[in-house]
Amino acid sequence: MEGIKGRIPILDLTPEVEELWDHLMAAITRVLRSGQFILGPEVEAFEREVAEYLGVRHAIGVNSGTDALVIGLRALGIGPGDEVITTPFTFFATAEAISLVGATPVFVDIDPKTFNINPELIPAAITPRTKAILPVHLYGCPADMDPILALAEEHGLKVLEDSAQAFGATYRGRKVGTLGHAGAFSFFPSKNLGAYGDGGLLVTNDDGVAEVARMLRAHGSRRKYHNEMVGYNSRLDALQAAILRVKLPHVDRWNAQRREVASRYNQLLAGIPGVVVPEISEGHVFHQYTVRILGGRRDEVQKALAEAGIGTMVYYPVPLHLLPVYGYPEGILPMAEGAAKEALSMPMFPNLSPGLLAKVVQHIKELLLE
Structure with a gap:
């Protein structure tokens, strides 16, 4: 597809919709004719299928990725007075969820190569109030989990993974x-597995965590009108679940195509001064293809x-610790602050043609080699 009216968008969902049109329409029609729109058999079926795909015992559909973080933290017992270690270089919802449950986000700087939290810096941030670590698999690149999990086990901490950008990684x-x-x-429409509206998922192998999460998504109740805790109205709706069921079998193919697009980018951008390309590391699914533009030219x-x-x-553009809501002084997390000044995400979607990709790179070459 040669762009939209001569433009090359950062994301184009229309090829996916066209490819799956008949299946999507059949799924939507099935839900409409069922008369069941909130939770119900469609959501239950998706939860089973996605749990099998991920290889996990429990999958709990919720209203959004943000709600998945909030409910996940609460289900893990995180609350007022606790500290949660996380990265400053991520979408605001990561830290916002920590704050929403009454805990305090403690920011640890990133590895400039991966943009993810640097595990080597975590030990210095652990205090008696630390109760959890919340790593983010940013841009679809898995965080270095082995040392994070080892630290968590050593210090008795919970680990909640923010996988909003990394479905299938x-x-x-x-x-x-x-x-x-x-x-x-998160199943926000732009994600590697996206709904056509908001949606989210919490997964766990812990039966107790799953039980609390299911209660929290439904106003803190196991049975309607028998509320046991203060919860949320956070339920994945049946239409979105049906759409996600259509798309789930294709996600590995789409992720492989994203890696191919990233590989072509890297080949064509190689040797251009002032551009640092991402590593095509094992398991990376390239929700975003993000380069660094050096020399203050981003x-x-x-x-x-x-x-x-x-x-x-x-x-x-602004690392979380420098946002007004947190207001840390500038200079304390230099890797994240540097990334915020240099990171630029390029057009990235499975059906990005080699011709359009080459046009993007050609423009970058002309800009940086002039």
Whole structure:
């Protein structure tokens, strides 16, 4: 597909919709004719299928990835007075969820090569109030989980994986989100497995955590009108579950195509001064293809690409510790602060054609080699 009206978007969902149109329409029609729209058999079927795909005992469909984080933290017993170690270089919801349960996010700097939390820096952040570690598999790149899990075991900490951007990613042969005590996923439409509206998922191998999570998503009750705790109205709806059931069997193929797109990018960008490309590491599913533009030229390059009709995004322009809501002083987490000034995400989707990709790279070459 040669762009949208001459433009190259950062994401184009229309090829996916066209490919699956008949199956999507059949699934939507099935739900409409069933008359059951909240939870019910469609959601239960998706939960079984996605649990089998991930290799985990329990999958609990919720309203969003943010709710999956909030409910996951509460189900793990995290609350007021606790500290949760996490990365400052991620979407706000990661830290927001910690704050929403009354805990305090403690930010640890990132590994500049992967953009993920640096496990070597975690021990210095552990205090008597630390109760959990919340790593993020950013851009679809698995965080280095073995040392994180070892630290958690040593200090008696819970691990909740933020896998919102990494559905289908693997770490040493296992699906991310299943390595810690629980994992949170987002089905926001742009994700590698996306719904056509909001949706999220919490997964765990712990029966007790799963039971609490199911209660929390339904106003804190096992049975309607018999509320045992203060919970949320956070239920995956049947239409989204039906759509996700159609898409789930294709996600591995789409992820493989994303890796192929990333490989072509890396080949074409090789040797261009001022561009640092991501490593195509094992298990990386490239929710985003994010480069670093050096020399203070990131914003200039983004503006020029926009003028050429090429969509890009900066994920993320402000590291979380510098946001007004947290207000840490500048300079304390230099790797995250540097990434925020250099990271630029390029067009990335499974059906991005080699021709469009080459046009993107050609514009970058012209900008940086002029």
